Amino acid sequence: MFYHAAPAGRARIIKGHPFAGRMERVVISLGGSIINPEERDGEFLNQLSSLLRKFAQDHEIYVVCGGGKIARYYINTGRELNASEDQLDELGIGATRLNARLLQLALGNVAEGTIPHTIEEAAEQGRKGIIVVMGGTTPGHTTDGVSAALAERVGAARIVNATAVDGVYSDDPWKVKDAKKIHHMTFQQLLDMLGDGHGAGRSGVFDPMGADIALRCRIPVLVIAGRDLEEMSQAIRGGPIKGTIIDG
Ligand code: UTP
DSSP states (O other): OEEEOOTTSSOEEETTOTTTTOOEEEEEEEOHHHHSOSSOOHHHHHHHHHHHHHHTTTEEEEEEEOOHHHHHHHHHHHHHTTOOHHHHHHHHHHHHHHHHHHHHHHHGGGBOSSOOOSHHHHHHHHTTTSBEEEOOOSTTSOHHHHHHHHHHHHTOSEEEEEESSSSEESSOTTTOTTOOEESEEEHHHHHHHHTTTOOTTOTTOOOHHHHHHHHHHTOOEEEEETTOHHHHHHHHHTOOOSSEEEEO
16 A cells, blocks of 8 residues: 555555555755745746646655745844854744745645654655655755755655756856856765865855765755756656756
8 A cells, every 4th residue: 555646636545556665756955046036936836836746646756945035034134133053044944944835835735734844754744645845954054955864864766956057067157157067977076066165155056965965875966947847857757957967
C-alpha cells in the first residue's frame, strides 16, 4: 500500500500502483525571488503549482522556499535595531515560512496545511504522499542547506536549485558583462569557487553547507532559472537543462 498525490484531491492511497516503493524523490530549493519577484504574481504560483501537481503523480516532491526580499527587509531592519545574528536569522526563517505558506495555499489540497519546522517533520509529511513545502529550520544557514539536509534524509535523486539566474557563472553575471555560464561542474569545483573569496555576492550558487552535504551524499544539484517552467520540468525529470549540473 502506498500514497498517491491525486491531481484534483487530497492524497489518496492506491494499492498495487506500478510506482509503489520506487517513486523518485526530488527536492526543490525555490529561491525567494522566484516566489516574490518585484511585481506581485499569483498567476506564476498557480502555474508552478499545476506543474508540481503533475509531477507529484509519479515523484515525491519536496519544496524548500527561500525568503527573498521579505527576508532581506526584516533582516536589514532588525540589524538597525541591533538584533543579534540569531535573532536576525529567526526573522529570515519567518520570511521563508511565509513564502512557503503562500505556495502551500496555491497547491491547495495536494499540500499539508502546516509548514514543517524540522527535516524530520518534512520527511514525515512526505510519507503521506503529499507535496511537502517548508522554509528554514534553525539559525545559522540558508534554505539551500536545508534542501541538502532534507535531500540526504529522504534519499533524493537530485536537488533542483531554482534561482534568479539561469545557472552558475564564471563571475557574477549581474556585475560582469562577459561572465560565462558553466554547464557542468564538480562539487569540488563549486566548493573551490565558494572558497575563493568571491562567493558572497555570487548569485545563483548553492550555499557552502548545502554543497558539503551534496558532495558527501553524491546528490546532483541542478541550478536553473526558477521562473522558466519548461526548464523546471526538465530539471525535475533530471535533465537535459540549459542551466548548470553540479555532480561528481
Ligand atoms: P534564504 O535561504 O532565503 O537565504 O534564507 P539566502 O540564500 O541568503 O537568500 P536567497 O536564496 O537569495 O533568497 C533567508 C535568511 O533566513 C535565515 C538566514 O539568515 C538566511 O539568510 N535562515 C534561513 C536561517 O537562519 N536558517 C534557515 O534554515 C533558513
